[in-house]
Amino acid sequence: MKRIGLIVLAAFIGGAAAIGAYKLLERNNDGMTLAEKQNVLFANNPVKISSTGAVDFVQAASVVSPAVVHIKTSYGSSSGNERGGSGSPMDMFEEFFGGGGRSRPRMPRAASGSGVILTPDGYIVTNNHVVENADKIEVILSDRRKVMAKVIGKDPNTDLALIKVEETNLPIVKMGNSDNVQIGEWVLAVGFPLDLQTTVTAGIVSAKARSIGILARQQGQPTEEEYDEYRRTGKAPERTNNSIESFIQTDAAINPGNSGGALVNASGELIGINAAIASQTGTNEGYGFAIPVNLAKKVLEDFRKYGAVKRGYIGVSFRPLDADYAEELKIKDINGLYVSDVLPNGGGAAAGIQKGDIIKKVEGIAIYDSPDLQEKIGRMSPGDKVQLTVLRNGALKDVNVTLKGDASVNLAKATPAAKSTGTTISKLGAAFAPASAQVKARYGAKNGVVVTSVEPGKVFDSMDLPKGLLVTTVNGKPVNSAKDVEAALPTSKNGMTTISGVGPNGNYTFTF
Structure with missing residues (x-):
């Protein structure tokens, strides 16, 4: 009898220790990444579900469905965003929000999409195009509750967005590989x-x-x-x-x-x-x-x-090889990425990559098409190192490239110079001057201000927004002067400020 009692006591103490450790981790996980938080949660709460080879999806569906949410967005008439449809059968915004590929001159007044809860405290992943320019984001949880969400960050280059609701103990979906x-x-x-x-x-x-x-x-x-x-x-x-x-x-x-x-x-x-x-x-x-x-x-x-993506770049332009392109170049290789240009001051140039090189591998893995390389580099940050294997003059050569950020682009060459003077806005840590007709014509913009200086350690610097960028809207309002920027700042939604514009690398939107 005593032996049984000891076993029960040991089991109780072990369970209490496990629960205590989990609660301690739960209180001290603010510094963890989203993936690390998930690892802790699923290590302490393993879910037994069917194997990947199973045809029965009942368990998988029951685990995932509660953590997939309905997102409803609304747009005010003052959003000022006119977006013509391309009529393409691949038009993402049209296909997911209706329209059947037809041209639509303005944003809808309301739209809907889906999202996936990643953490119990309310981080939700969705698409950029689901929440882009929305005045109001409403999330309907699996228990039918309606809660408001704020945008943490969004990126049109990957069509990803992260939003957050102020809730706890929410069901989540485990991130796989x-x-x-x-x-x-x-x-x-x-x-x-x-x-x-x-x-x-x-x-x-x-x-x-x-x-x-x-x-x-x-x-x-x-x-x-x-x-x-x-x-x-x-x-x-x-x-x-x-x-x-x-x-x-x-x-x-x-x-x-x-x-x-x-x-x-x-x-x-x-x-x-x-x-x-x-x-x-x-x-x-x-x-x-x-x-x-x-x-x-x-x-x-x-x-x-x-609040934004810090993306690393190799600093080269390339095109996938195939039989026709190889014949045009008069080369024998039909696999790999042909380097057509090397950007000055980029990571590729510093590592010795040359025009005419053929990129054959990234980190030892063979690549055949642009997405094979772009996705792997898209997971990395400025300062990260990546090993590329290139073919040059019939011989393979390993090249170690240190990725650089947007600021490595030769802005003086890519953007017509703006006046060195400008009005500084201390909240942003940047100075702005009205954009010249030449700058606006280059980017096809009707309005905008040029960033003429950036203060170290302030908002623009921390977000890697360099001099020369053209800011077109602040919180959805068109700007043509530093005074316009200052006037638009207090109109932020959900306490978040959104700045949009264009630079040598294309369109950008930052929320902070």
């Missing part, structure tokens, strides 16, 4: 299509590292056709394409409203964020596209830390 996803693997898409309640659909992974050009079109960035024209005529595109597309393609049914929802494997692990569909009609025709979660992890953590 998208590198382990295999073509032919079973997956589930979970979201709120067509304004229906939580809906789960099943399919397989049809392809990986798929680029469909949708993000560049949404931002008015150069298409592959424009780059081909550049190669033929030498006339450079006015903007650089910095979008990162390396989608997971699936035939699980995805429809308008699924945008920002979860793509999970049969174990219920998040492997992608649903973002787009290929459709002639505006509804599912068999192919959907999701952003890999491994890319999302880095972007979302930057949002949480800085």
